[in-house]
Amino acid sequence: MSGTVPARLGVLALLSWAMSASAGTLTIKGSDTMVALCQRWASAFRDANPGVRVQVTGGGSGTGLSALLEGSTDIAMSSRPIAPIELERLKQRTGVDPVVVEVARDGVTFFVNPANPVRALSVAQLAGLFSGDVTRWSQVGGDDRRVILYTRETTSGTSEFVRERLLGGLDFAPIAQPLPGTGAVVNAVSRERFGVGFGGAAFSRGVVPLRVRVADDEVAPTPEAVKSGRYPFSRSLTFVLARPAEGDTKRFLEWIASDAGQALVVAAGFFPLR
Amino acid sequence: MRELTQPAVAARPGPPSVDAQRRAARWDLLVELAVTGAGVAGIVLLLLMIVFVVREALPLVLDPVQREQASLAKLLLPQPWRDGHAPALLWNPTSKVPKVSVWPLVIGTLKVTGVALAVAAPAGVAAALFTSEFAPSRLRTWVKPTIELLAGIPSVVLGSFALMTLASALQSAFGFDFRLNALVAGLAMSLAIVPVIYTLSDDALRAVPHTYREAALALGATRWETAFRVVLPAAAPGVLGALVLGVGRAVGETMIVLMASGNAALVSANLAEPTRTVSATIAAEMGEVVMGSTHASLLFLLGAILFVFNLVLNVTAGAWVRARLARREGAPS
Numbered sequence: 001m002s003g004t005v006p007a008r009l010g011v012l013a014l015l016s017w018a019m020s021a022s023a024g025t026l027t028i029k030g031s032d033t034m035v036a037l038c039q040r041w042a043s044a045f046r047d048a049n050p051g052v053r054v055q056v057t058g059g060g061s062g063t064g065l066s067a068l069l070e071g072s073t074d075i076a077m078s079s080r081p082i083a084p085i086e087l088e089r090l091k092q093r094t095g096v097d098p099v100v101v102e103v104a105r106d107g108v109t110f111f112v113n114p115a116n117p118v119r120a121l122s123v124a125q126l127a128g129l130f131s132g133d134v135t136r137w138s139q140v141g142g143d144d145r146r147v148i149l150y151t152r153e154t155t156s157g158t159s160e161f162v163r164e165r166l167l168g169g170l171d172f173a174p175i176a177q178p179l180p181g182t183g184a185v186v187n188a189v190s191r192e193r194f195g196v197g198f199g200g201a202a203f204s205r206g207v208v209p210l211r212v213r214v215a216d217d218e219v220a221p222t223p224e225a226v227k228s229g230r231y232p233f234s235r236s237l238t239f240v241l242a243r244p245a246e247g248d249t250k251r252f253l254e255w256i257a258s259d260a261g262q263a264l265v266v267a268a269g270f271f272p273l274r
Numbered sequence: 275m276r277e278l279t280q281p282a283v284a285a286r287p288g289p290p291s292v293d294a295q296r297r298a299a300r301w302d303l304l305v306e307l308a309v310t311g312a313g314v315a316g317i318v319l320l321l322l323m324i325v326f327v328v329r330e331a332l333p334l335v336l337d338p339v340q341r342e343q344a345s346l347a348k349l350l351l352p353q354p355w356r357d358g359h360a361p362a363l364l365w366n367p368t369s370k371v372p373k374v375s376v377w378p379l380v381i382g383t384l385k386v387t388g389v390a391l392a393v394a395a396p397a398g399v400a401a402a403l404f405t406s407e408f409a410p411s412r413l414r415t416w417v418k419p420t421i422e423l424l425a426g427i428p429s430v431v432l433g434s435f436a437l438m439t440l441a442s443a444l445q446s447a448f449g450f451d452f453r454l455n456a457l458v459a460g461l462a463m464s465l466a467i468v469p470v471i472y473t474l475s476d477d478a479l480r481a482v483p484h485t486y487r488e489a490a491l492a493l494g495a496t497r498w499e500t501a502f503r504v505v506l507p508a509a510a511p512g513v514l515g516a517l518v519l520g521v522g523r524a525v526g527e528t529m530i531v532l533m534a535s536g537n538a539a540l541v542s543a544n545l546a547e548p549t550r551t552v553s554a555t556i557a558a559e560m561g562e563v564v565m566g567s568t569h570a571s572l573l574f575l576l577g578a579i580l581f582v583f584n585l586v587l588n589v590t591a592g593a594w595v596r597a598r599l600a601r602r603e604g605a606p607s
Contacts, residue, residue: 062562146451153537153558154368170356171369177454177536177548180558191442192453 025053026248030064030077031157032181033106033200034237037268038077044264045255052248061157068242069093074249076240079106079200080157090242099241103256105271106200107221108162108233111186111207115193118142120211120218123232127166129196132173137194149176150185150197158182161235162198200270226271237270327581330574343568344374365539365550367569374572376579378539382456382549386531387524389460389545390467395517397464398471406479407501418476425469433533436462441534454536456549462530467520474519478512479505511595518591522584528553552576
């Protein structure tokens with residue numbers, strides 16, 4: 001059984017590669033945070049290059065990477081660093097080194113409902129909220145109401161990133177409610193007066209992004225703070241490819257790095273590389 | 275099958291030719307084989323599905339690594355999870371130290387199903403009593419298809435309704451801390467199972483012979499007494515079947531709970547707290563799981579738990595119905 005699975009996956013990979021090559025379709029899958037941005041890129045690239053089809057789907061960074069491993073996507077979008085074991089597995093499948101390309105930068109924003117008076121929290125206070133040690137808003141300068149935590153299901157790169165960076169890899173509080181997408185978290189917090197959640201900076205409609213207190217300073221997730229890394233929750237958004245890019249894939253990547261491509265990063269609410 | 279063709283053959287003028295008889299017999303055989311084949315295929319598919327689920331969960335018992343990572347103690351007993359906190363029953367299989375207690379999920383399923391049944395059973399059975407015993411037949415021809423139409427609403431639509439509208443309405447009405455909770459999910463779920471319970475109960479009630487009603491009315495019972503004390507008990511096996519199907523649907527239903535329950539795996543009896551069901555866990559985690567890992571085997575174990583639950587429910591209900599029928603038929607009348 002275990003011997004035949006890789007073989008079958010290999011065949012699948014070949015098949016999907018052959019199919020995508022013949023149809024001129026570039027498939028991109030992964031991070032939900034990056035879907036909106038990538039769709040902008042895809043449609044602009046299509047306009048500039050008729051005949052090339054780019055298909056973008058979400059599901060989470062983990063989903064994208066496992067699709068890449070199965071060969072059912074050309075590019076995986078990842079909003080978290082790729083684990084060494086994942087790169088190792090990819091290399092085992094293809095025999096060549098996978099390629100990781102930084103395409104934009106993002107600040108993970110923590111947000112609250114506009115009705116909540118809290119506007120800035122320190123990293124320690126945020127950690128207290130999400131680990132469950134702080135259960136009432138009054139403990140961090142808000143109303144005496146219960147803190148309602150929203151996180152993401154474990155497929156989410158954003159969730160992994162926050163867990164690593166904020167809680168040092170420990171679990172979120174058991175009472176935290178994992179929702180299936182960043183959009184769902186924003187929606188939930190916009191309807192829950194005492195909710196708090198997180199997501200890419202691109203999502204902030206109906207919610208108020210929190211500033212993060214660093215030393216005596218309050219740092220908002222602004223482009224400068226994210227690019228300089230002064231905002232503590234900034235990260236790279238990356239594309240992962242199973243093998244070095246060629247043909248349409250290569251043109252797409254070059255175009256993304258161009259001024260036109262990076263202008264769309266700003267339009268989508270993320271931060272450009274330069 | 276063969277007897278059925280006899281009259282047609284006999285109706286023909288003159289004795290049928292040997293050839294025609296042979297052709298009819300061959301046709302009969304073909305149809306019989308096709309029907310039997312379809313029946314057997316259904317059973318075989320079901321068996322294969324059970325075999326598949328069990329086989330995927332089997333490494334939990336056979337593989338020493340998985341047996342260690344998901345031992346019985348870890349599945350069933352409180353485990354340490356954080357310094358300074360008491361051991362607890364937690365589900366977090368992708369954590370650095372995986373927590374794999376099935377209790378929060380089983381309790382979540384029971385909570386949501388319980389709420390759904392508590393609402394849908396009285397509502398569905400009462401509606402069925404109304405349409406079968408009290409409603410003018412013209413009203414019934416309206417009401418029944420309308421309620422059955424509810425069954426055609428995709429569960430993702432019910433889930434969205436619960437997530438967007440019902441959750442906010444309940445929170446502002448009752449002041450719940452948590453907007454998404456077991457009660458919201460259970461109420462949305464009841465919308466999904468009311469049509470099942472209603473329509474099958476209605477069929478069961480209408481199948482009760484009219485002589486029962488006539489006898490009761492002749493003895494001076496009111497229409498209400500007739501309906502509630504005579505017709506309903508007589509239809510009890512069918513109504514129970516309706517409830518069992520409703521529970522089966524509620525236990526397996528995924529989309530509504532995924533969207534409306536808040537998905538936090540808690541061991542708590544509080545209906546106003548978020549909850550995570552077995553089915554929602556499988557749906558949320560199967561997409562990202564590494565096949566062959568302990569986590570994957572655990573998800574199949576959860577599938578097996580759902581399956582066994584429904585099996586026990588069906589068998590128990592079946593036994594109850596048989597005992598009841600036997601008692602009724604054995605009673606001196």
